[in-house]
Amino acid sequence: MFDRLAGALGIDGAQWRALVATYLRMDFRATGGPARKNGRVRNRSQIVGIAMVGAVGGGAFGLIAAGTPDLLMSASLLTTYAAATTIMMLLVDFTGVVLAPEDYAILAPRPVSSRTYFAARLAAVGAYIAVLSVATAAIPVLVYAVKGGVLAGAAALVAVLLCDLCMTVLVISAYVTLLRWIHPSKLKRAMAYVQLLGATSFYLVYYLATVGFRHSFLDRLGFESSPWLWVIPSTWFAALVRAAAGGSGPAVWIAAGAALALTAACVPLAAGRLSLDYARRIGEMSAVAEPASRRRAFRLPGFSRGEARAVALLVRAQFRFDQRFRMGILGIIPLTGFYMLLGLDEGALRDPFLSGTGAAGVYFAVIFIPMTLHTALAASESWRAAWIFFATPASHARIVVASKNFVTIYFLGTYVVALAAFWSWFFERVWHAALHALILGALAHLLLQLAVITRPSLPFAAEPHKAQRSAATFALFLVGGVVAGVFPFLLSIVYRRLATTIGTVVFLLLITVAVEYALRLRVDEAIGELEFRS
Amino acid sequence: MIDADNLWRRYGDRVALQDLTLHAGAGEILGFLGPNGAGKSTTVKILTGMIKPDRGRAMVAGYDVANDPIEVKKRIGYVPESAALYESLSAREYLDLIASLHHLPPAATAPRIEELLDRFGLSHAIDQRLSEYSKGMKQKVLIVSALLHRPEVVFLDEPLTGLDASAALVVKELIRGLAAQGRTIFFCSHVLEVVERICTRIVIINQGRTIADGTARDIAASAGATTLEEAFVTLTGTRDAAQVSHDLLDALER
Numbered sequence: 128m129f130d131r132l133a134g135a136l137g138i139d140g141a142q143w144r145a146l147v148a149t150y151l152r153m154d155f156r157a158t159g160g161p162a163r164k165n166g167r168v169r170n171r172s173q174i175v176g177i178a179m180v181g182a183v184g185g186g187a188f189g190l191i192a193a194g195t196p197d198l199l200m201s202a203s204l205l206t207t208y209a210a211a212t213t214i215m216m217l218l219v220d221f222t223g224v225v226l227a228p229e230d231y232a233i234l235a236p237r238p239v240s241s242r243t244y245f246a247a248r249l250a251a252v253g254a255y256i257a258v259l260s261v262a263t264a265a266i267p268v269l270v271y272a273v274k275g276g277v278l279a280g281a282a283a284l285v286a287v288l289l290c291d292l293c294m295t296v297l298v299i300s301a302y303v304t305l306l307r308w309i310h311p312s313k314l315k316r317a318m319a320y321v322q323l324l325g326a327t328s329f330y331l332v333y334y335l336a337t338v339g340f341r342h343s344f345l346d347r348l349g350f351e352s353s354p355w356l357w358v359i360p361s362t363w364f365a366a367l368v369r370a371a372a373g374g375s376g377p378a379v380w381i382a383a384g385a386a387l388a389l390t391a392a393c394v395p396l397a398a399g400r401l402s403l404d405y406a407r408r409i410g411e412m413s414a415v416a417e418p419a420s421r422r423r424a425f426r427l428p429g430f431s432r433g434e435a436r437a438v439a440l441l442v443r444a445q446f447r448f449d450q451r452f453r454m455g456i457l458g459i460i461p462l463t464g465f466y467m468l469l470g471l472d473e474g475a476l477r478d479p480f481l482s483g484t485g486a487a488g489v490y491f492a493v494i495f496i497p498m499t500l501h502t503a504l505a506a507s508e509s510w511r512a513a514w515i516f517f518a519t520p521a522s523h524a525r526i527v528v529a530s531k532n533f534v535t536i537y538f539l540g541t542y543v544v545a546l547a548a549f550w551s552w553f554f555e556r557v558w559h560a561a562l563h564a565l566i567l568g569a570l571a572h573l574l575l576q577l578a579v580i581t582r583p584s585l586p587f588a589a590e591p592h593k594a595q596r597s598a599a600t601f602a603l604f605l606v607g608g609v610v611a612g613v614f615p616f617l618l619s620i621v622y623r624r625l626a627t628t629i630g631t632v633v634f635l636l637l638i639t640v641a642v643e644y645a646l647r648l649r650v651d652e653a654i655g656e657l658e659f660r661s
Numbered sequence: 662m663i664d665a666d667n668l669w670r671r672y673g674d675r676v677a678l679q680d681l682t683l684h685a686g687a688g689e690i691l692g693f694l695g696p697n698g699a700g701k702s703t704t705v706k707i708l709t710g711m712i713k714p715d716r717g718r719a720m721v722a723g724y725d726v727a728n729d730p731i732e733v734k735k736r737i738g739y740v741p742e743s744a745a746l747y748e749s750l751s752a753r754e755y756l757d758l759i760a761s762l763h764h765l766p767p768a769a770t771a772p773r774i775e776e777l778l779d780r781f782g783l784s785h786a787i788d789q790r791l792s793e794y795s796k797g798m799k800q801k802v803l804i805v806s807a808l809l810h811r812p813e814v815v816f817l818d819e820p821l822t823g824l825d826a827s828a829a830l831v832v833k834e835l836i837r838g839l840a841a842q843g844r845t846i847f848f849c850s851h852v853l854e855v856v857e858r859i860c861t862r863i864v865i866i867n868q869g870r871t872i873a874d875g876t877a878r879d880i881a882a883s884a885g886a887t888t889l890e891e892a893f894v895t896l897t898g899t900r901d902a903a904q905v906s907h908d909l910l911d912a913l914e915r
Contacts, residue, residue, distance in 0.1 A: 145761030153749045232745030235711040236816075237762045238734035 139243045146239075146247035151254060177216075181262035184208070189266035198275055198372055199379065202267075202283065202365035203356065206290045209263050210361045213256060213291045217298045249397060252295060260291040275372030282371030289390050290364035296393040324461075357382060360389060430533060434521050438529040438586060442537070445507065445587060452587070455503030456538055463492040463546075478554040479563055480622050490614035493567045496542060497575030500534045505584040506591040513588035523585060524651040530586040531579050531646075535572050543568035562628070566621070569635040576642045583650045662687050662814050662845035663708060668717035670703050670869075677703040678714070678869040685862070690836060690846040692860030692877075694853070696897045700869040701849050702742070705816055708847065709739050722813045735763070738807035742818040742849075744799040748792035752778060752802050755791060756809060763810040770809070777805045781828065796823035804832060814845045821855065833859055857889045867897045 130140030188205040195201040234244060264287040272280025356362055357378070366382035369375045430439035445452045516526060547564035554560040621631045663685040670678040678700045685691040695701045706712045708721055710730030719726045722736035747755060753774060760770040778787050781801040791799060800823045807815060817836070821829045836859055840846050850856050856863060857877040865873040865880065873880045873896055877889045884892035894902070 141764055142762050145758050149747060149750065149754070149758050152754070153747060229745055229747065231711075232741060232743065233747065234762075236709045236734060236737065236739040236741070237759070238731045239762055240731060 133246075136246075137240070137242045138246045139240065142239055142243045143247050143250070146244070147250045147254075150247065150251035154251070154255065178258050178262035181212070181259045182265055184212070185263035186266045188263075189270045192267050192270040192274070198271070198279070199362075199365055199369040199375075202271070202286065202368040203359070203362040205264075205267050205283070206286055206364045207359065207361040209260060209287045210290050210294045212263070213259070213294045214298055216259075217295060245397075249296075249299075252299075253292060256291050256295050257288060260288045263287055271368055271372070275368065279368055279372040282368045286364040286367040286386070289367075289386065290361055293360075293364075293389055293393050296397045300396050360386075363389065427536070429536070430529070434525040435529040435532070437521065438526055439533050439537075441586060442504070442530060442533050445509075449507055449509070449587070451591060452503050452507065455499055459492065459496055459499055459542065463489070463542075476550070476553040478556070478559050479618060480559045480628075481555055490567070493571050493614075494574060496539060497571050497578055500538060500575060501578040501582070504530055504534060504586050505582075506589040507587035508591060510588055510590045513585055516585050516588065523654045524647065526585055527579065527583050527650045527654055528647060531575060535575060539568060539571055539575070543571075562632075566618075566632065566635065569632075569639060573635070573639055573642060576639070576646050580642070580646050580649050583653045585654070662689075662723075663691070663719075663721050663847060665704070665708065665719040666717055668704070668707060668714045668719060670700075670707065670712070670714050676869055678707075681717070681866065681869060681871055683864050683871060683874070685845050685847060687843045687845055688840050689862060690840045690848055690860045692856040692863040693847060693849045693866070694851075694856060694863060694893060695866040696899060699866050699897075701866065702818070703869075704866070705739075705818055705847070705849060709737055709816055710734050735810075736813045738810070738812035738815040740800075740803050740807045740815075740817045740820045742822070744796065744803060744823075746791045746799060746802065749790060751788045751790055752783060752794070753787045755802065756806055759806045760809055765810055773809065774805070777809070778802075781805065781831075797825060797828060800824055801828065804835075808839075812844065814847065815839060816847045816849075818849045819851070820848075821850070821852065853888075853890045853893060863889070865893060865896055872896050 133140035133143060185205075188201070188208055191204060192198075192201040230244075230248075261284065264284045267287075268280045268283045271283040363382040363386035366375075366379045367386055369379045370383045427439055430436055446456065447453070516523060543564045546567070547561045550560035550564060551557045554563075621627055663683070665681060665683050668678050668681040669676075681700065681704060683691075683693075683704075693701055693704070703712070707714050708719055708726060710721075710726045710733045713727045721733045724732040724736070726733050747758070750758065756774045756778075757767075757770070760767070760774070765773075775784065775787065778784055778801075781804075783798060783801055786794065786798065791802065794802070800820070804820060807817075815836075820832055820836075824832060833855065836846055836848065840861070848856065848860055860877070862875065863873070863877055863880055864871060873883065873892070875883070880896075881887060881889055881892045884895045886892040886895055893899070
């Protein structure tokens with residue numbers, strides 16, 4: 128029966144089943160990378176990890192749903208958050224989540240039609256997105272069931288699921304349509320900026336929800352006073368929840384109908400979009416090098432010889448050519464800018480030495496940087512090239528420390544200087560801006576040291592897993608939000624008197640030196656026995 | 662079984678193939694040689710239906726590769742130069758996937774997979790993930806995956822890479838056996854001694870064009886050389902090996 132139906136759609140049922148089973152099986156497995164002697168590579172399931180993080184994120188929106196009288200508004204925030212996370216996950220990790228570059232090399236000489244391949248890939252991605260959607264919707268479903276009845280609870284699940292699947296189809300369609308017109312290498316570069324936009328929209332939704340909840344403006348903001356909210360497609364899916372709860376007006380029913388119409392429109396839109404030819408073009412994206420411009424010989428004090436120079440050359444080159452790494456680093460920029468804007472009311476641009484210690488959001492960005500640097504440094508699609516660390520007499524510990532130092536100076540240092548320059552425009556005194564940026568930079572470096580101590584890893588030596596970065600990002604939002612809340616309180620004490628400020632700087636220097644010493648001992652012990660598995 | 666006429670293919674401004682023509686009949690082992698970047702991989706990709714030629718026509722196993730690529734793919738086996746495998750699968754799972762893609766009945770395929778892997782000395786690692794395999798073990802799995810569905814035409818791109826001496830011997834004998842069964846073998850390699858020994862006919866290409874076609878002896882004679890290796894160097898205009906190695910040693914000493 129299934130095979131007959133699939134055949135009518137031009138899909139080979141047997142091949143479809145075999146491919147979907149393979150893709151799902153691969154999603155639950157890990158492969159190579161550095162591993163401990165006599166130890167197997169850890170078999171971590173990325174799907175389970177991201178589902179857990181999705182459930183926690185959904186829990187926050189469950190709280191918002193419980194505390195917000197307007198069902199439509201809270202459901203809109205939930206569906207918008209779900210859509211934003213899906214879009215971000217797909218954009219940040221398109222080749223990992225949607226297509227694997229090795230697909231073309233393995234399947235192109237096999238008798239698999241483009242349509243069958245597409246259907247299998249779409250089913251596997253759909254299953255993946257569905258797991259995330261169900262996890263995100265789990266807690267809100269309970270809240271809506273209590274507030275609006277069982278039907279509203281069920282509608283919340285359907286709304287999130289359909290919204291996420293529609294976004295998946297739209298992102299995939301847009302991506303592969305662009306591939307038809309734009310050369311993969313150009314698209315790769317352009318995607319960097321699209322990903323920045325995607326990341327920005329993710330931050331926007333998340334922060335609007337939390338800030339809105341804190342200031343209770345969700346109680347005041349409504350679709351009647353702000354009809355422009357209907358323009359956002361994710362609100363149409365939220366209308367399903369409101370409609371299921373009963374007693375809603377025609378606008379809600381029209382929006383719910385629009386959501387279902389959009390879902391129906393996605394089916395033919397998806398058909399025929401993805402094929403092995405697109406897989407080939409995407410495979411080329413990771414294989415075709417950008418045209419290299421001739422560069423001056425690179426010399427940075429402290430990185431002129433040995434492992435330090437090797438790491439400096441590697442990290443610099445990866446930043447130029449490795450999309451994952453570059454986007455991981457550049458993603459910090461919209462985050463910081465966004466928090467600056469949102470924190471204006473809370474004094475993000477006021478001199479903290481004269482008027483309090485500014486908005487917590489800026490400190491959140493500071494926490495985000497070391498974690499981002501650490502995560503971005505660990506995995507790469509070129510992870511197999513890490514054999515070189517194991518085939519040369521280089522010290523693994525020195526490589527790890529050098530990569531930490533390089534990103535501190537090259538990326539964190541640049542960021543701190545830019546932050547100081549920006550603040551000096553707004554603060555009363557330039558040295559206030561410099562000192563404030565320096566202290567935040569020192570704290571960020573301390574956090575980076577702690578991240579390396581906790582999980583030392585050779586640079587670009589681990590195999591990237593599906594949505595690994597997305598999962599790490601979501602987890603960081605949850606933990607970082609709590610930690611950032613403590614910063615304003617601590618800094619208000621530090622900046623109260625000059626003596627405490629100087630004392631803090633000295634303390635930070637001492638603790639940095641102590642942690643650096645501990646880090647070298649720990650890295651020596653933790654990484655010395657690593658073996659390469661490929 | 663393979664009839665390629667006047668194939669052209671460009672990558673942007675670079676011409677990879679220009680007017681390439683070649684033929685191979687049933688039971689023939691065609692050695693396909695050329696220096697790096699000569700267009701060998703492009704030719705194989707066209708003949709296996711992975712890419713389309715810009716101009717020209719290629720028929721494999723009676724089907725046009727551009728118009729009927731799926732029919733061609735049903736009838737060919739391909740061992741790629743790079744060991745492209747889904748490495749989080751085991752050998753059994755991977756071969757099971759390939760068998761499913763070729764619509765082989767599972768009941769008949771399972772013992773065939775076990776037997777083929779056993780003959781290659783991989784029965785102990787059949788359920789081990791491919792990521793844990795050595796290069797030679799992966800190569801054996803690739804060879805099995807290319808032959809599992811009993812193809813009419815087999816494309817082998819450096820099939821002996823990573824294999825130990827005895828496994829390489831087995832594969833060479835296997836190639837002869839497959840040809841004796843009437844299958845066409847398209848054999849790409851840089852190891853000229855092997856090509857000379859097992860191929861019934863050899864085609865050498867350079868800069869996307871055919872520059873020699875015949876037996877190893879014919880090609881050597883036409884190039885005024887005594888061995889295929891000498892003929893290859895003469896025909897492709899490769900720099901004198903002794904001079905190149907001398908220059909390299911000089912550079913190392915500087």
